[in-house]
Amino acid sequence: MPEAIEIQLRKGVLELCVLALLAEHDGYAYDIASRLAGAIGMGEGTIYPLMRRLQNEGLVETYLVESPAGPSRKYYRLTAAGRRSFQSQKTAWSAFAGAVEDIVGLNKGGEAA
Amino acid sequence: MTRQAFMARLREGLGGLPPAAQAEIVADYEAHFADGLAAGRSEEAVAASLGDPARLAHELHAEAGFRRWETRRSPSGAAAAVLAFLGLGALDLLFLLPILMAIVGVLIGFGAAAIAIFVAGVVTFVVGPVTGAPGGPVVALLLGLGLITGAASLAALVAIASIGTINASVWYARLHYRVLKPALES
Numbered sequence: 001m002p003e004a005i006e007i008q009l010r011k012g013v014l015e016l017c018v019l020a021l022l023a024e025h026d027g028y029a030y031d032i033a034s035r036l037a038g039a040i041g042m043g044e045g046t047i048y049p050l051m052r053r054l055q056n057e058g059l060v061e062t063y064l065v066e067s068p069a070g071p072s073r074k075y076y077r078l079t080a081a082g083r084r085s086f087q088s089q090k091t092a093w094s095a096f097a098g099a100v101e102d103i104v105g106l107n108k109g110g111e112a113a
Numbered sequence: 114m115t116r117q118a119f120m121a122r123l124r125e126g127l128g129g130l131p132p133a134a135q136a137e138i139v140a141d142y143e144a145h146f147a148d149g150l151a152a153g154r155s156e157e158a159v160a161a162s163l164g165d166p167a168r169l170a171h172e173l174h175a176e177a178g179f180r181r182w183e184t185r186r187s188p189s190g191a192a193a194a195v196l197a198f199l200g201l202g203a204l205d206l207l208f209l210l211p212i213l214m215a216i217v218g219v220l221i222g223f224g225a226a227a228i229a230i231f232v233a234g235v236v237t238f239v240v241g242p243v244t245g246a247p248g249g250p251v252v253a254l255l256l257g258l259g260l261i262t263g264a265a266s267l268a269a270l271v272a273i274a275s276i277g278t279i280n281a282s283v284w285y286a287r288l289h290y291r292v293l294k295p296a297l298e299s
């Protein structure tokens with residue numbers, strides 16, 4: 001089933017993608033979720049269990065920003081440990097993705113989609 | 114599903130978590146609905162993209178249970194981890210149960226053996242010297258002490274193996290709900 005492997009791939013890289021977005025700039029959950037939902041078709045609900053786990057593991061921390069309208073918004077930012085984890089996951093991902101591309105042959109001008 | 118129905122099912126599923134954690138989780142999802150509506154989406158669309166509230170609650174529960182075990186290596190922490198594991202209640206976890214049962218059985222056996230040896234040691238230590246055991250009172254005292262310390266080390270080994278088993282189960286369960294379950298359900 002091609003869908004099964006796609007979902008497995010998404011789940012596997014979800015944490016890496018969240019860390020990457022937060023490495024770019026701090027963000028709030030809805031923004032992160034909708035960017036990932038658009039880009040890799042991630043279910044938006046999965047973001048909250050993931051953010052709680054990252055917070056428990058000390059990779060991200062939260063702070064509140066006053067909002068002119070409505071309640072204050074919870075922002076997430078990477079901790080030093082989160083930055084280190086992002087770098088090592090990024091390196092691992094590049095090596096892995098490169099090796100897979102070599103084998104699958106996408107980089108030889110095949111049917112790259 | 115409306116916002117109200119989603120939040121009601123989520124709240125229901127979160128029962129048993131610390132009140133502060135529940136409040137925080139509920140606030141997260143309320144904010145998500147508010148942001149979604151502000152972006153011009155309908156309540157139904159936001160609820161659909163969030164997924165099944167009961168399953169989200171299960172995952173949050175499991176993570177809380179595992180977290181408790183990892184911060185406090187206590188019997189109640191172990192119970193929380195085991196309950197969280199069983200709470201996920203999925204098929205591929207059930208495949209693992211026979212193996213876990215065997216391991217747990219062996220651990221219980223060794224635990225019982227440790228208790229029996231300990232009791233035998235205490236009896237030898239207390240009763241041996243006054244009943245004229247072969248070899249005299251000193252031998253009985255030393256033999257009793259030896260059995261007691263032997264039982265204590267066996268119990269320590271059983272404890273270490275139990276902790277290892279729970280850790281392995283937690284690792285597998287996390288792998289399960291991060292990777293295996295979504296794949297199996299597709």
